[in-house]
Amino acid sequence: xxxxxxxxxxxxxxxxxxxxxxxxxxxxxxxxxxxxxxxxxxxxxxxxxxxxxxxxxxxxxxxxxxxxxxxxxxxxxxxxxxxxxxxxxxxxxxxxxxxxxxxxxxxxxxxxxxxxxxxxxxxxxx
Ligand code: HEM
Numbered sequence: 001x002x003x004x005x006x007x008x009x010x011x012x013x014x015x016x017x018x019x020x021x022x023x024x025x026x027x028x029x030x031x032x033x034x035x036x037x038x039x040x041x042x043x044x045x046x047x048x049x050x051x052x053x054x055x056x057x058x059x060x061x062x063x064x065x066x067x068x069x070x071x072x073x074x075x076x077x078x079x080x081x082x083x084x085x086x087x088x089x090x091x092x093x094x095x096x097x098x099x100x101x102x103x104x105x106x107x108x109x110x111x112x113x114x115x116x117x118x119x120x121x122x123x124x125x126x
Contacts, residue, residue, distance in 0.1 A: 007063035010108040014060055014067065021056045023098035033090040037081070062115060074122035083123050092116060 011017050028038045041048040054071030061069040071077065095116060099109045 006065075007108060007111050008060060008065040010105060011059070011063055011112075012102070012104075014056070014065060016102065017059050017063070017065070018056050020098050020102050020104075021052065021059060023101055024094050025052065025055070027094035027097055028091070031090050031094055034087050034094075037087070063112075074119055075126050078123045079126045081123075081126075083126075085124055088120060088124050 008017070011020060025038070029035050029042075041051060051071075054069065057067045057069045058071060060067040092113075095112065096109065099112060104112075
């Protein structure tokens with residue numbers, strides 16, 4: 001471990017993580033490489049709210065927070081989307097940009113990067 005604090009704490013707890021996820025979503029909507037994937041969410045506010053809650057809890061639970069993730073498993077959620085490596089990189093770029101925007105430390109950024117990278121095979125080519 002690069003720090004004594006949990007990753008959840010280093011991301012600012014549930015408040016910090018909520019802001020980070022909202023920033024990631026905003027960046028996705030503005031990212032020409034992937035925005036078409038997310039646009040349908042804008043037409044279904046109830047589903048959007050559910051997905052947003054799932055994203056927040058996914059990052060919170062995955063970083064050591066007390067929340068429970070109630071969304072689908074990563075393979076099931078992304079199956080059939082035919083996600084490319086380029087799209088995966090666009091998502092990773094947005095995640096890193098959101099962490100920068102929120103002044104997240106380098107060690108916490110590396111930990112998030114490692115987790116996100118470990119999930120790669122569950123999104124690409126499923
Ligand atoms: C490390 C990378 C990624 C992580 C951790 C991740 C995680 C998630 C999570 C937790 C959800 C919510 C699942 C639910 O509500 O049950 C979700 C939904 C979604 N993901 Fe990803 N994802 C990643 C990469 C991608 C990529 C590369 C794309 C395509 C550009 C993508 C497209 C989507 C879409 C469109 C949804 C909404 C699905 C729906 O409307 O139900 N994701 N993702």
